Amino acid sequence: MDEARLRVLTPEVLAALVRRGADFAAAEDAVQEALLEAVRTWPADPPRDPKGWLITVAWRRFLDAARSEASRRRREDQVEEQPEPGPVPDVDDSLQLYFLCAHPSLTPASAVALTLRAVGGLTTRQIAQAYLVPEATMAQRISRAKRTVSKVRLDRPGDPATVLRVLYLVFNEGYSGDVDLAAEAIRLTRQLAARIDDPEVSGLLALMLLHHARRAGRTAPDGSLVPLAEQDRTRWDTALIHEGVTVLQAALARDRLGEFQAQAAIAALHADAPTAEETDWVQIVEWYDELAALTDSPVVRLNRAVAVGEADGPRAGLAALAALDDTLPRHTAVAAYLHERSGDLPAAARLYAQAAAKAGAVAERDHLVRQAARLNTLLREGR
């Protein structure tokens, strides 16, 4: 059994311990130790019932920890009265763990870290590496998060929207260190979709699949960004696109539209176009209108201006852009692009250089500087 398949069992094992009366924080530590032991011993000695093995070992670790704390003597007595662990019923109440780890009392960074550990089964070290912070910092963030949710009761359903926001954050972190967070977010969203009947969960899953499908086309061999219009579409993963579209269609058929379904619909229209020129921009603008009605987010209106520029021409795009706050992130980059499309190369070159200075990521900055350099080179040669 590889590590990924092992980690699938994490929330079920943790839920089993909590069900037997262990408190969440201690149970979570015990499960983490059991996972580490599994990674160590299973290759030589694989168990017949992996889940049962993990629950037994985690429960033993939990009892050891409870015993070693003299101040917890009373709870230990309680624990000792519990029946010995027998065969584990295959009920899955681990869904509550998703809600707990995304609880509104947690900051986004804490919710992300706790979800990756308690639901995802990643080690503190892996999470720290993925977010480029020292391991001790991440350990502290997780233990504070556990303290914050320690009083939350696990018997009430939470709001799926909070879980989706956390998973979306994880997905957008992408890939750094040895953990592929985008793939991890997809795995967790898939698990969630299997446990909960909500079209927005499917919408988020579809959105992730459709974006992930294009990942290979998004970067050049030298690591630089490739804009959507210039991507080699043969490098897109057609199996993932097919799955994403299928998941999305099933969700849309439920007729309970939400923002993730609308975003996924836009991603599906891009994925569906054999060439950039064949993109159905008119329909994309319609989806942005739906999205704007659902969220009223300025970022959505900015993206809508780009789509309008493609559907109705750059002047219409610039008019849509003029109505928006020019301090929005990427506003200048969009203005540069639309000016270039409208034929005003000097303004476009100037705006690309300005946009580069405002960029929030190295790859984005490098891309925008290259655009400015490209236009300035054209302008010099034209003189």
Added chain:
Amino acid sequence: MAKYLLLKHYRGNPEAVNCVPMDQWTPEEVSAHITYMNDFADRLRESGEFVDAQALAPLGTWVRSDLDGRTPVTDGPFAETKDLIAGWMAIDVDSYERALECAAELSAAPGANGEPIHEWLELRPFLTEMPDTVSE
């Protein structure tokens, strides 16, 4: 081993030999520059001398606590005349001479017309922990 910080400036450093702004290069020159920087960092990783590298946005502000000690006061964005750090690379090397060699290599990254920029970098030694053997 000793740790050094190589500081790169957007402005405030003495003028480079080949000081054309990046958006006035050709796209190929931009790519060549970025490749050179990445290769340099990769070589330091392979030689076991790399510690950290980060780029900073040119935007930022000065901050201090207000006299009432509650609300922070800002003085920004940075004035055009201010010294402005663009990023850093931290290295862990055997000698000062090796640190100079690394800084020189970084300074020679190609710029406009494919010519080395010869930009001025700041080389700063880290203060270290006091070794136990001399602390008593």
